[in-house]
Amino acid sequence: MKSHACRFCGAVLQHSFCDLGVSPLSNAFVRPEHLDRPEPFYPLHAYVCDQCWLVQLPEHQTPTHIFADDYAYFSSYSESWLAHARAYTDSMIARFGYDAHSQVVEVASNDGYLLQYFQARGVPVMGIEPAANCARVAQEKGIPTQVEFFGVDTAKKLVAQGTRADLLLGNNVLAHVPDINDFVAGLAVLLTPEGVVTMEFPHLLELIRHNQFDTIYHEHYSYLSLLTVEQVFARHGLTVFDAQQLTTHGGSLRIFARHAADASKPVCAAVAAVRAQEKDAGLDALAPYAAFAGRVTETRLQLLEFLIAAKRAGKRVWGYGAPAKGNTLLNYCGVRTDLLQATVDRSPHKQGQFLPGTRIPVHAPERLVQERPDYLLILPWNLKDEITAQMAHIRDWGGRFVVPIPDVQVLE
Numbered sequence: 001m002k003s004h005a006c007r008f009c010g011a012v013l014q015h016s017f018c019d020l021g022v023s024p025l026s027n028a029f030v031r032p033e034h035l036d037r038p039e040p041f042y043p044l045h046a047y048v049c050d051q052c053w054l055v056q057l058p059e060h061q062t063p064t065h066i067f068a069d070d071y072a073y074f075s076s077y078s079e080s081w082l083a084h085a086r087a088y089t090d091s092m093i094a095r096f097g098y099d100a101h102s103q104v105v106e107v108a109s110n111d112g113y114l115l116q117y118f119q120a121r122g123v124p125v126m127g128i129e130p131a132a133n134c135a136r137v138a139q140e141k142g143i144p145t146q147v148e149f150f151g152v153d154t155a156k157k158l159v160a161q162g163t164r165a166d167l168l169l170g171n172n173v174l175a176h177v178p179d180i181n182d183f184v185a186g187l188a189v190l191l192t193p194e195g196v197v198t199m200e201f202p203h204l205l206e207l208i209r210h211n212q213f214d215t216i217y218h219e220h221y222s223y224l225s226l227l228t229v230e231q232v233f234a235r236h237g238l239t240v241f242d243a244q245q246l247t248t249h250g251g252s253l254r255i256f257a258r259h260a261a262d263a264s265k266p267v268c269a270a271v272a273a274v275r276a277q278e279k280d281a282g283l284d285a286l287a288p289y290a291a292f293a294g295r296v297t298e299t300r301l302q303l304l305e306f307l308i309a310a311k312r313a314g315k316r317v318w319g320y321g322a323p324a325k326g327n328t329l330l331n332y333c334g335v336r337t338d339l340l341q342a343t344v345d346r347s348p349h350k351q352g353q354f355l356p357g358t359r360i361p362v363h364a365p366e367r368l369v370q371e372r373p374d375y376l377l378i379l380p381w382n383l384k385d386e387i388t389a390q391m392a393h394i395r396d397w398g399g400r401f402v403v404p405i406p407d408v409q410v411l412e
Contacts, residue, residue: 006049013047020044024356026217026324055223089117105165108173112138151182155189197257206251211406214329302408307339318373319343326379331357
């Protein structure tokens with residue numbers, strides 16, 4: 001077996017964290033006219049580094065291929081995520097006083113879902129987004145957006161053009177970069193001397209605690225703890241000075257960082273508190289990582305047992321949502337249309353296509369009223385409250401909601 005090196009510290013990766021077999025790229029939806037074409041499947045095996053504790057996938061496909069012009073994820077189709085972005089904007093302006101003389105830059109700005117709120121408050125913004133189709137949507141909203149990947153070279157180019165960031169932010173991007181050192185070094189280049197970096201990412205501590213193995217997919221090269229992120233940022237002259245634990249994406253961490261030489265922002269007690277939680281959970285030792293695979297196998301058995309029992313009882317099961325995490329779950333469990341007839345999604349960019357690997361069709365949510373399935377499996381389980389409220393009418397015909405993570409549960 002080929003050995004892999006840690007993408008941060010270079011140590012040889014020797015310890016398995018979670019082996020999910022092989023899977024297609026999670027956002028590589030299949031068009032109807034391509035159903036007779038084969039799909040490439042890649043190993044989906046996460047390892048943990050025993051030196052810096054970075055959990056990671058080897059790079060089997062390049063970001064250029066994954067984040068192509070037909071990238072299927074648009075941030076603006078989740079009402080709760082838009083509310084999260086709006087609240088973030090308000091809190092940053094209140095805390096740091098950003099105004100018309102400031103510059104906010106978002107890395108991986110998608111369709112402008114967040115920068116639109118800073119712009120509405122009169123704060124100059126710039127987005128950096130590698131997926132051209134997402135960037136076009138932002139540009140159509142009037143949000144200046146550079147179509148490129150971020151790293152040291154991009155940062156230097158922007159600085160040479162006169163752009164520096166007072167607030168440099170990235171939501172769910174730090175996990176998406178294969179060269180994490182180049183990415184974080186670029187943050188240090190683009191940040192003004194007293195500027196602030198904020199990064200949000202799914203928290204590895206919550207992934208392990210709540211069995212969120214379906215958040216492992218090829219776009220996510222890294223699975224991050226504060227213990228590891230502090231090491232990465234320190235290597236590139238940045239200090240984490242605050243940390244906030246969030247409920248988004250099943251439990252995320254928002255870190256605040258500044259140049260190490262910037263004494264105007266002391267390190268908050270929250271940083272030590274999160275670090276202590278991670279150490280109490282054993283994230284600086286191998287045991288919790290080694291134990292994770294057993295829970296993953298149990299969830300697979302639970303989901304298959306539920307779906308097979310429903311099938312034998314003559315019940316019809318549909319899905320709600322077509323998220324990347326759902327594609328990991330369904331491919332790992334071997335679910336096809338005999339057990340999950342179809343799924344629905346609010347995004348028109350996914351409707352009319354088929355899920356990668358499983359070839360399960362994706363329809364608009366209105367189709368549920370025609371089909372009246374007995375069960376609705378919520379694939380974006382992190383949005384279950386939003387979805388059960390939006391789709392409460394399925395109860396009119398006796399439909400019931402099911403969530404697969406952390407354990408399979410039929411909601412009452």
